[in-house]
Amino acid sequence: MQPFTTLKGLVAPVDRVNVDTDAIIPKQFLKRIERSGFGQFLFFEWRFDEQGNKIESFPLNQPAYQGASVLISRANFGCGSSREHAPWAILDFGFRCVIAPSYADIFYNNCFKNGILPIQLSEEQVEELFQRTAQYANYHLEIDLENKQLKDDYGLVYSFDLDEHRRQFLLQGLDDIGLTLKHDEAIAKYEAQHADTIAYPVQA
Structure with a gap:
């Protein structure tokens, strides 16, 4: 997984509350067995x-937002079913960061497992970002995960909170498997020391 340290990216707005995972990636596109290729179906029923x-009229279809890597939206983003395809589609489309006032818990957790930074700001701060996105052409945000801070080119600076364990996941580019593999030597040593007590499946 690609580490996330800093990002300066174009901002794209999806000005809706309660954006659920079926809107992010509709159920008819969940038949793929790999993680890639879902970006083309992101917000499909809103884009087409x-x-x-x-x-x-949908922002992601407008030339001004092509190539955006920062998505801003409203409260309760990622609600609905627990499909991990939602962050897959967001990442595959090109977004590395989502900013909203609140998230559904499962979606929020899935973001970290897929290299996406979900930033939670207040309603007032998110509203300010929406206004600046509309006010300034080619509006960019610079996101510094090391210092848990974001800023723009017009004097705005916001700090954001993030659990340290999750922050390290992104900084090091780790998912659960990658974190486990960091201890592969210790695991191998343990298995060697306890080889006689470890039960392995019997081959038929």
């Missing part, structure tokens, strides 16, 4: 009409 034509 029934004939498959782009809905030009």
